[in-house]
Amino acid sequence: MPKPIRGKRAKSDDPDMDFDEGPSKSARKREMTALQELGEALCALSPRELKKIPIDDEDLHAAIEESSRIRQNSAMRRHRQYIGKLMRRIDPEPLQRALDALYQSRKDKTLLFQELEVLRDTLISDGDQALGQVIDKHPEADRQQLRQLIREAQKEAAADKPPAASRRLFRYLRELQSLA
Structure with missing residues (x-):
């Protein structure tokens, strides 16, 4: 029985063997990094600018506000990862559009x-x-x-x-x- 190739659609005569693993590990990592960078951009905003961004998730909003109080590099790195994890639960498109509008302004x-x-x-x-x-x-x-x-x-x-x-x-x- 041939081994399926990871990250690609395996072809075989057996219909039970056809499967799609979805995006590769590298693609998933790029997505997570992009979400974390969006979270970092949100953390860099002033409180007045942050009010203009439509953040529906209360945990994410609290984590972004909390980031201004963190001073240690290692703690900030862990907190950015936490924000990236919270970002996975929401749709980042409205946040990105609002951030782009703010930057254009x-x-x-x-x-x-x-x-x-x-x-x-x-x-x-x-x-x-x-x-x-x-x-x-x-x-x-x-x-x-x-x-x-x-x-x-x-x-x-x-x-x-x-x-x-x-x-x-x-x-x-x-x-x-x-x-x-």
């Missing part, structure tokens, strides 16, 4: 922040020439206040002083962006 905020920094730097370097772009984009902006902030930031930059006016200009630009 962070990315969008970072891009907006960088755009505002570039706009501020352009206003400081080009002055009134770049001011027209801001006024066109934000007609509700106070032109006089913007000019004053730009002049103060230019003076600070020329005198190598700390960028207090530059920060105020950035805050004003961020306010304009939030109003839009």
Whole structure:
């Protein structure tokens, strides 16, 4: 009688011998590692961000919250494995989608922040020439206040002083962006 090959469907003349063992041990291990990594990503979230993630399993939610109190490496490793074990009981897709949405939100905020920094730097370097772009984009902006902030930031930059006016200009630009 031939020995069945592990992880593959065995072929034989005997219908009782046909069986499928399912995924290989390596595939199962990759799945478990992926669940554990998802659990680690959830543990890295702040409590405010964690509230945005739909975790239905109370044990998993408690284990994720508990992970912030663990300091020892070996204890944290065991706890991550425990979280991975709890993750096997639930459907990880909703958690992954919510985490992806959270990451996209962070990315969008970072891009907006960088755009505002570039706009501020352009206003400081080009002055009134770049001011027209801001006024066109934000007609509700106070032109006089913007000019004053730009002049103060230019003076600070020329005198190598700390960028207090530059920060105020950035805050004003961020306010304009939030109003839009």
